[in-house]
Amino acid sequence: MLCSISTGKSGSNWLERLRSNKGFPSGDNLDLGNFLSNPNSSDSPITNASDSPNSNADTAQSNDIPVENLKPVARERPSETGDKEWLGIMSNVLSELFNMGDRSQSSRFPAKKSSRKQRNPKICITQSSSNGVNMAEEERSSSDCVRRGENILPVKSTLNLGEKRKEAKEESDNNGEARDVEEEPEKGESELVGFSKSEVTVIDTSCGVWKFDKLVFRRKNIWKVRDKKGKSRNFGRKRKGSTCDGNADGNAVCNKKQKIASSELSTLNDASGREYASISTHGSNPEDDKSEQVCIERPSDLNQVPRKRLSRKSRKRRSSVILIKAIPTS
């Protein structure tokens, strides 16, 4: 309570002092519309970013004009981009002011922020309509789907197709396979990608030591047995893949794959083990294997989290895209 009272008082005093310092009128009825229409007419030029926004912000707030009122004014301006820049700078200043303790502005700040995030929905519409293939996907995930629709979904769909094709191939292989699979000579551990692994305790009375542990790898009717001591390289690689966060490049791969995977969570969640097995085996290219293992191992752990992360990241990226889009129009 003490704080709020003191901030209120200090805020008004500060504003008046600022206005007087910059030569702005300190009255209650500021003609903000007029002021915005002629930004260059103010004493401080636009290039002087530190000074001019402050003045604009002060005038906007001291009048208690709702932030929404700024929008129609801005739209009417012929130089729309110039106004946006002003608004952006003003919002920054407002946030600074708010942080200094002006309680009266706290209610406006979020609104201002949200308007910055949501600005120019027209751009969104044109972008989404240009990518008509992914409309269904975009509908699911509101505004931030634009980037995903543009960049990631096509990748995902091609991956899906590839996976499905390879899964189908594997199915047919297994169906055609005799139940009694002959023991193949032990090959590299990469051959065991896609096998589920179990540790079994075996008792065999023909062995010198009756009781011993073995690793059993199973993929449907295909069984492979390895000694427990020889820790498979494949298994180590899986772990390495799952801990790729530390590596910057790895992180990039992970994030990308997470996105793909997260959009497929509904399918992966049903039978994560089997999906993992079938998907990760299809890669004849070892590099593909690596990336896919990473991709598939992640979603099981990140069922809940990555969606939020993704949306947050994509929002950030979207804002940068809009800025780029905005440059040519000016």
Next chain:
Amino acid sequence: MAPVKKLKKKKKLKKPKSISAVPTEPRPIESDWWDSFWHKNSTTPGLSIPLNEEEGFKYFFRVSKNTFNYICSLVREDLISRPPSGLINIEGRLLSVEKQVAIALRRLASGDSQVSVGAAFGVGQSTVSQVTWRFIEALEERAKHHLKWPGSSRMEEIKLKFEELFGLPNCCGAIDATHIIMTLPAVQTSDDWCDQENNYSMFLQGIVDHEMRFLDIVTGWPGGMTLSRLLKCSEFFRLCEAGERLNGNTITFSEGVEIREFIVGGVAYPLLPWLLTPFETNELSTTLSTFNSIHNTARFLASRSFLHLKGNWRILNKVMWRPDRRKLPSIILVCCLLHNIILDCGDQLHPDVALSGHHDCGYKEQCCKQVDPVGKNMRENVAKYLQHRKEEAPPK
């Protein structure tokens, strides 16, 4: 710091006192366990318990009193209760080795829950669990000599008996396998234990002699494997393929036909020079059908062994609830050891106790298409020999 050291010294001094205090108040060892058990359980409703006490003993523990004492002697060193850590019953008395063995045997024989077995003996569930596992660990170490591949002289006896009983020359045993079914948590790691009948199971493969004694067992492998795969996972297979087993004398007949040592197995096994399976063609000649009939009779020894095993030690026939998969093979092994101990001690396998029907109820016999040319030739030779012998034998 100095006072602390003094305190430690004092503690050290106190310890021997507490240990030495135990023998001054010895808890009596429970040795009259059978009398109280018989008195308590001989009239259990719903069970057809023999009135005779000797038979009653066999009913509950599957072994005669003599065999029981022999088993106790095997594991005594490991199970003997030494104060102060010895297992005690509800009355605070130390559990005798006999009672511990009885508890473990009853648990394995009945397959009843630990709670109900404990109630029959007046001990708690945890005691049953602890005693049973201690017994299993002890017996699997100390009864190994009851389950071993026979030496050459013993093998000659077995081969003679096979020839006497079935007419099969140079036959060393019969092979079969059964599933030990269990429940597992519905997690992905359990999938590897899912078999073709959608049960979670573990395999037990056994090779038996003419008396249904296990000569070799393999267990612990997931029940979803094929029998052919299971065989190939076994050391027995490796030894046979390497010529280190079933490598005894071959029998040569007048026509120059040679028959090496072999075992008999079902159609789920591959036809190998040392493992003969039945002919599978629809239209069998007299020679082939004679072979199949004799082969089936001999092979049934292995099936009967499993019927007895699962009937005597019902824990193997019941669906085990989430067993420790590292311990389950030991439980299976100990049941096989007990099966052999019964035979070695001269106890007869009670036919009423054995399961009726098939030991692997609900499992269809798979067919292995693998045929080794040498094995095929060997099988034809045996078939010819059997036909020849049949023709020579005077009609009864």
